Amino acid sequence: MPSLSRLILAHLWTAFAAFGGAIILGLWQMWVRSPFAAPLSSSENYFISVTAHGSAMGYVLTTFFIMGFGYFVAETALKRPVPFPQLAWAAFYAGIAGVVLVVATVISGQATVLFTFYPPLTASPWFYVGLVLVVASSWVWCVLMLVAMGQWKRENPGKSVPLAMFATAANAVLWLWTTIGVAAEIVFVVLPAAFGVTDTVDVGLTRTLFSWTLHAIVYFWLLPAYIAFYTMAPQKAGGRLYSDTMARISFVSFLIYGLPVGLHHLFMDPHPPSGFKTVQMVFTVLVAVPTLLTVFTVCASMETAGRLRGGQGLLGWVGALPWKEPMVLATGLSFSMLWFGGFGGLINMSYGMNAMIHNTSWVTAHFHMIFGGSVVIMYFAIAYEIWPKLTGRKTPSVALQRVQLWSWAIGMMILSLPWHVLGLFGQWRRVAQFDYSDPNIAWWSPWMAASLLGGAILVVSAALFICNIARFHIDDKKLQAETEPMRYAVSLHPGTAAPAALNGFSLWNVLVLVLMTAAYAVPIAHSFVVKPPQAQVHRVNGQ
Amino acid sequence: MAISETGVVQSERRWALAMAVVSVIFLTAILYAAIAQHLSPPSNVELIDPATIHVSGEFAEDNLGTRLEPEGGVVIRLVTTQFSFVPSCVVVPQDAPVTFRVVSPDVIHGIMVVGTNVNTMIVPGYISRVRTRFAEAGEKLMPCHEFCGLGHSQMIAKVRVVPVNEFKPDADGRAHCAEP
Structure with missing residues (x-):
């Protein structure tokens, strides 16, 4: 058992507790929007719920899961204790304090600004302070990950950092860069307004700063899934990682191209200089590349496994894979959803076509498919993989884990395919109720009912997930077992050390700095040069 | 199944090249639509208080x-x-x-x-x-x-x-x- 099991479990349970609450809110939101009358339906309750759902899923589930999983990887991949565990605990409690502030302000209706804020709408300052605490605790995690990797490198000169840890550190570096935008927005603009120090805000500037964070944050959420694709799935399938170098190139590409692309969220905004929209659109095309490389390397790795297990012919290896293994099954389901989500993403990033779907349900469908589908299903698979190691117990029922993964994927498809359709035909976002008596809207009813069913399946699947992991903690002598140490996939040709550039981040940090300066210096400076008139602060907490 | 290290690298190069071609096709289509068909986002820096x-x-x-x-x-x-x-x-x-x-x-x-x-x-x-x-x-x-x-x-x-x-x-x- 890792010595930090308690710390890791504390993070993961916080993440999944937030997830469990948020998914029930999600179902209720679908119900309110559907043609059927829902209990407690009101605009205020709806937007409280949307704010809570988004903040819990986007900030709490992700950040705490990634921190907990990172500590696990640092200890098991580097096979040495994580440095400064007391600091890690302190950061955890700071993060919890932040979550408490966020929950309290949102539930009391003091923060109906959704999880993307929309200044000049302004919530209670304690909502933002809570989020700052969560982010600050994740910064401590980033530093601990980089220190752990640095210490290991000093102890193992000339050796390559194990891939799982290299990728975790890449995510830490990515996250430090990513949070600069939102931190600047909150510290310099939003908090002064929320505390009443200022009465006006430059709205265009806040949107540009938030866009800095808004896209790379999804790669922060995504990378644990990719770590599982590369280092866990081939191992569980009984194969080898096709190429360690290619994997490192993919992770580094996310770091480089995931950041200078945020303006594609502002394609429909008047204020960003249009040339920079084009520049960032080009980078957005490039950020598809690491995913396309991953598809190849992971499929090739799985092919080695299938062939080692006796699979023959062009596609015979697919059937030979151990699909009963939750990690292998989840990888297959995740890839299936990645096709739909990736296709939707290509439409979103298309400079011209974006006008067709901007702020429609298409976008909601896209990120639920990619994040809720492809990514969160891998969070489940990772949980199933590491919970036995964290608790020293055998898996109570692998069959129930498979049922849970299948129901999640099916539920997500039923939830989000109708949203794609409705979005394409212009169903707009962030609306509590629709007027189904309007002939333009009446035909939406069956689609909304279908997606409500999808939501219900997801809630059942989530409940089953919580049961599946909770059962590890129930004291049952039959489940006690000697756990095997965590094993990560070995590459097809081990032994060869990664090039120095792919064993650290110095070069890539310089490149990120250059690209971010090229992509964002002018759009940010633009606000200070054109000096747009400011907008009055609108306090949603009525003060 | 034995695949040599050069075999791995070769297959990856071929894939990377194919994906580069795909990306260039996407980019060309988008830029063509933007320039030739005037399908561009609504940028307009015009101020008002x-x-x-x-x-x-x-x-x-x-x-x-x-x-x-x-x-x-x-x-x-x-x-x-x-x-x-x-x-x-x-x-x-x-x-x-x-x-x-x-x-x-x-x-x-x-x-x-x-x-x-x-x-x-x-x-x-x-x-x-x-x-x-x-x-x-x-x-x-x-x-x-x-x-x-x-x-x-x-x-x-x-x-x-x-x-x-x-x-x-x-x-x-x-x-x-x-x-x-």
Whole structure:
């Protein structure tokens, strides 16, 4: 058992507790929007719920899961204790304090600004302070990950950092860069307004700063899934990682191209200089590349496994894979959803076509498919993989884990395919109720009912997930077992050390700095040069 | 199955090349649409003070709605505000070039005309501008698509597209939605 099991479990349970609450809110939101009358339906309750759902899923589930999983990887991949565990605990409690502030302000209706804020709408300052605490605790995690990797490198000169840890550190570096935008927005603009120090805000500037964070944050959420694709799935399938170098190139590409692309969220905004929209659109095309490389390397790795297990012919290896293994099954389901989500993403990033779907349900469908589908299903698979190691117990029922993964994927498809359709035909976002008596809207009813069913399946699947992991903690002598140490996939040709550039981040940090300066210096400076008139602060907490 | 290290590298190079070609095709298609077909996002850096929008000038109340401009061209001026459009219905001629000019005196809003590519954010401090041409006659929904407060869901307007011979602006060039 890792010595930090308690710390890791504390993070993961916080993440999944937030997830469990948020998914029930999600179902209720679908119900309110559907043609059927829902209990407690009101605009205020709806937007409280949307704010809570988004903040819990986007900030709490992700950040705490990634921190907990990172500590696990640092200890098991580097096979040495994580440095400064007391600091890690302190950061955890700071993060919890932040979550408490966020929950309290949102539930009391003091923060109906959704999880993307929309200044000049302004919530209670304690909502933002809570989020700052969560982010600050994740910064401590980033530093601990980089220190752990640095210490290991000093102890193992000339050796390559194990891939799982290299990728975790890449995510830490990515996250430090990513949070600069939102931190600047909150510290310099939003908090002064929320505390009443200022009465006006430059709205265009806040949107540009938030866009800095808004896209790379999804790669922060995504990378644990990719770590599982590369280092866990081939191992569980009984194969080898096709190429360690290619994997490192993919992770580094996310770091480089995931950041200078945020303006594609502002394609429909008047204020960003249009040339920079084009520049960032080009980078957005490039950020598809690491995913396309991953598809190849992971499929090739799985092919080695299938062939080692006796699979023959062009596609015979697919059937030979151990699909009963939750990690292998989840990888297959995740890839299936990645096709739909990736296709939707290509439409979103298309400079011209974006006008067709901007702020429609298409976008909601896209990120639920990619994040809720492809990514969160891998969070489940990772949980199933590491919970036995964290608790020293055998898996109570692998069959129930498979049922849970299948129901999640099916539920997500039923939830989000109708949203794609409705979005394409212009169903707009962030609306509590629709007027189904309007002939333009009446035909939406069956689609909304279908997606409500999808939501219900997801809630059942989530409940089953919580049961599946909770059962590890129930004291049952039959489940006690000697756990095997965590094993990560070995590459097809081990032994060869990664090039120095792919064993650290110095070069890539310089490149990120250059690209971010090229992509964002002018759009940010633009606000200070054109000096747009400011907008009055609108306090949603009525003060 | 034994695949040599050079075999691995070769297969990866081939794949990477194929993916580079795919990316270039995407990029070419997008840039072609942007340049040759003028399918570009609505950028427009034109400033306006949200605090004084109503007082005078282009967006004073009696200047809002559809107008056939003296120099030609149809312009629709709209104010989006918590939680309504002013005016809440606009009439536009079918198959003619029209320009939307939209401002917000309070918070962020967004508009789309359902079933068309008319789509823009409205950021306080800036004038949003969208140029378009409506191919079909009929009544279309124009909701606010960005969260602007608790009344956001009720914020919805209409665009009435009429055949050119039914588009009858008054002496001042203004056209209004006939009731209802």
